[in-house]
Amino acid sequence: MVMIEFPYAAVILMIVGAIGGLLQTRPIDKILMLAVLGDGLISMIAAYQYLDVAMASSFMTFVGIIIIMIGLIRTLEIKKARGELF
């Protein structure tokens, strides 16, 4: 009977997040792939059974994603106001 253990899924999530996050060109697709990379990191930490570390790192990872998106929206609004967008 075939058996897939859990850290293999975390490894595939992290590889998908890294390759996709580096090779996409639009910033919002890169941010979505970074969310997948953070999921892989948290599940790998949870496989080590460091649960408090998983709690704190989930908080920090997603707060960092939200901060990047606030900066992205502000930057695009400034570019729109200067007329440089496309």
Add this chain to the structure above:
Amino acid sequence: MNEIIAITIGAILSWINFVIIDIWMGLPESPGVRGAEAIGKSIENRGGDLGGGYFSGNIVCSPDASAGTLLASCGYYAFGSPEGGLIAALFVYFGNRICADPGYAGTTGALSATILIWAATYIGINPQNFIVGMLLAALTIQGIYHPYSSKLIGKMARKMNRKVIKD
């Protein structure tokens, strides 16, 4: 072989639970936030139904009865008694308030899932069957092929008198 039958029964029970409660609490009627509206319009452009699209977008953008069912079964499995489901209802309510949602669907789903799991332990279905079953149910709604699932949800919503409200 016995576990596969238990997982199938758990998947069917949790699918019925979260779909009925989400439609009854009015998720296909209107998008709560603007991201849900964008996801619904995208599913409609790919050949689906608008009500089902709003349903899928609302599930993505805030923890509704699907998250209530999953976290209640997790709490029941970890605590070993029904009080885990009550704690899950509390956390789901706080998460709903953070995500700009009134929070009726999540807490109702968590409490009804707690009662359902407590009743199902007498016929030999454990809470971990419900965890895997909830994941399979979310996969059938969100992950296989969006137009078919959104048409199914739209048909059920029209039968339960929860149509899309047009302004």
Add this chain to the structure above:
Amino acid sequence: MISPTETLPWISFYLGIALLVIGSLGVVFGPKASKEPIIRLINLTVPITGIALIFISYNYTLTMLTILSVNTMFYIITIRAIIRLEEMEALY
């Protein structure tokens, strides 16, 4: 079949090194990274995750939490700097 629960530090260590190398190359030579600085900032998350994986393979949990929190503070400061540069039109 090798069980990953016994060889979990090895998998974590080599995956961390691979992410570090790939991420460093991507920060320098990535597509459109030299035009917009926010894409370079987003690419920088990949080697940070690789460093966190290497630290977790040696059971250095407090070090990993420190580097993640310093990463978040670095985001705040750099995002403010990028917005100021965009406003001053001193970027190009």
Add this chain to the structure above:
Amino acid sequence: MFEEYIIAIVSATVLGLILRLPILPDKPMRNSWMISIIFPTVILAVGFFAIFNYFKVYNNIYTAIIIGIFSAVFSKFFLERVFPKPEIGEQA
């Protein structure tokens, strides 16, 4: 085991009636943001008491009464400040 939950619910309901919370929300009940007795207060009381019931020392009647009073006061005075009602369609 179930008596303490009922005592917590009754305590929260009585103090909510004293503090003049409405019993049910407004009529399209799945869209209203009004804080009432039946929706947040009872669920807060049951959830907080379930946390205290896990530690086997505190599962007595007095804790249930105190939890009911605390949840009613919290949902009357502090819930709008901790989790504020959002603007029309605004998030993040």
Add this chain to the structure above:
Amino acid sequence: MIEETIIAGIIIYMGLRLFITQDSLERMPYLNVINFGVAAIITLKNPSPLGVVTSMIYFIMATVAANAIAFTINKIKEIEHGND
């Protein structure tokens, strides 16, 4: 043991499918299924009260992040194509 196999298979399938699709709004439900799977397996591998609290906090933070991503996609579309 079969539960872990099913959940890992679903996560791998959703990750590969998220890698090959091109529309960014089509990817959001797949990301939601990945969040469900990770939150399920954290509790399934660590059956303790701290494990379930970790799972709840992870799921709520991931949902807030997904909400912000969907809002940002809509906002960027409005900025690029004009608000209609």
